[in-house]
Amino acid sequence: MNRALIRLAALGAVVALGGAACSSDSEDAAVGDPAATVAADCDNIGDPNVVTVYSGRSEKLVKPLLDQIDESVLGPGISVEVFYDQKPVKILEEGPRSPADVWFGQDAGELGALAKHGYLGQLPDSVTGLVPASYVDPDKRWTATTLRSRVLAYDPAQVPEAELPAGIDALVDNAAPGTIGYAPTNASWKSFVTALRVLRGEDGAREWLTKFKEAEPTEFANNGAVLDAVDQGQVKFGLINHYYWFQRTASVGAENVKANIHYFKGDTEPGALVNIAAAGILNCSNSAEAAGKLVQFLLSEESQQYFADQTGEYPVIEGVQSKHALPALTELDPPTIDLNQLESLEATEALLRETGLLE
Structure with missing residues (x-):
């Protein structure tokens, strides 16, 4: 699994919508540094005491886990609100005014789309340090949470x-x-x-x-x-x-x-393709510190055990054993492909x- 299986993948079908979220001047600036352009336009409309999660993952799969997130995870006085079955295009349409703090997606391309257009900030070392480097975006804009x-x-x-x-x-x-x-x-x-x-x-x-x-x-x-x-x-x-x-x-x-x-x-x-589910913090988050704690919770032994047992996916931290008789990751023989190359969904469609x- 040291084949860079989970590098940045961009969702080309939403490029036009991402551009529409900014002014023409911002579009020109975004060519050099889209993250800086988005950050400059942030309105910070989100409630700093609420971590808002847009989940591309289904409610059926992950709600039992996300329901466990409370003040003990996020900090005193901070709660979580989750919107399920979302598409990254929603954030691209909302632009820097999106209230979302965390994107929790089911496909590398979802995170890639948001990262490419500057909507993801850098994850803290307390998060990225939990996961093997091959499962983290090189610029620390997202981390894998599971593999499939x-x-x-x-x-x-x-x-x-x-x-x-x-x-x-x-x-x-x-x-x-x-x-x-x-x-x-x-x-x-x-x-x-x-x-x-x-x-x-x-x-x-x-x-x-x-x-x-x-x-x-x-x-x-x-x-x-x-x-x-x-x-x-x-x-x-x-x-x-x-x-x-x-x-x-x-x-x-x-x-x-x-x-x-x-x-x-x-x-x-x-x-034989192996893909990821992953999470990232929005560049315009008004609750970035608590959002980082939420992503860290997804990588905890408790959460990884949930994924391994309840969803049947492969965990991304060591030492977690699934109740399912999954073939070991080392037994899989996926293609040597850098998911950075999967930026062209538009051409695929x-x-x-x-x-x-x-x-």
């Missing part, structure tokens, strides 16, 4: 283990129509496609996506619905993140889950539209 791996869910009744595809190419070669499920609007799917473009170039990515389209993949609203379809035998395969399967087996018992998961491996295999996989 892309996997292939499959129905053993339709696909014997010996016949599992070795990679994404084998998955689409001669695939029967309608046998692969995916979530086309999910951030993890788009991150995978962006990694595909980075690893294979535009022509190579277009070739694979064309084959994928020809396989007439079945669309679902999210990864959970994809797993449901595989488990019920509606499709043979499903492209998801690993933790959905572990959450499901923990919830209903492994004996009651028909679907299984398969890890792709390989230095150049996009299907253009290619998906070109190949008929996005309206």
Whole structure:
């Protein structure tokens, strides 16, 4: 995992909105130092006694943990307010007047978008020192809180283990129509496609996506619905993140889950991408000190144990063991890719539209 898997990733689709948040003069200045431009325009409208969290993570996944944050974490007289299922575009639209203090996101690109446009400040050493350097933005604007791996869910009744595809190419070669499920609007799917473009170039990515389209993949609203379809035998395969399967087996018992998961491996295999959830403090936060304590809480042993056991993700601090039988991180073989290169979501969406996989 020393392959710089969680470097800065920018969400290109929101570049225009980020620019709209500032005046034309600020746009010119932002070319040199966007963080300084944002800082100069901060209105500090947030309540200094409230840490406001915009969470890109779902309420179902992380509310039980965030509900534990109180004065003992943040300091006397300070409370927390959380808005769930947010998109980074909200902060870009609000600009320097955003009341948000912390962004807690589910994808590297979300943090990258905010950092690129100057909306994230520098995290304190008390936070970044808790996490291996390879899991922290080089400029300390965000830190990973957990890791997750892309996997292939499959129905053993339709696909014997010996016949599992070795990679994404084998998955689409001669695939029967309608046998692969995916979530086309999910951030993890788009991150995978962006990694595909980075690893294979535009022509190579277009070739694979064309084959994928020809396989007439079945669309679902999210990864959970994809797993449901595989488990019920509606499709043979499903492209998801690993933790959905572990959450499901923990919830209903492994004996009651028909679907299984398969890890792709390989230095150049996009299907083996490892991504992050991460947090950062907003540049215009009016509660920066308490916000730093909140991010530090996400990296505490207590919180990391919650992620490991309740969400099934990989912790980013040492010594935390999951109740799930997760493969060790050292057993995963993700592609060698610097997520700094995943800045072009806009180009990814253009290619998906070109190949008929996005309206």
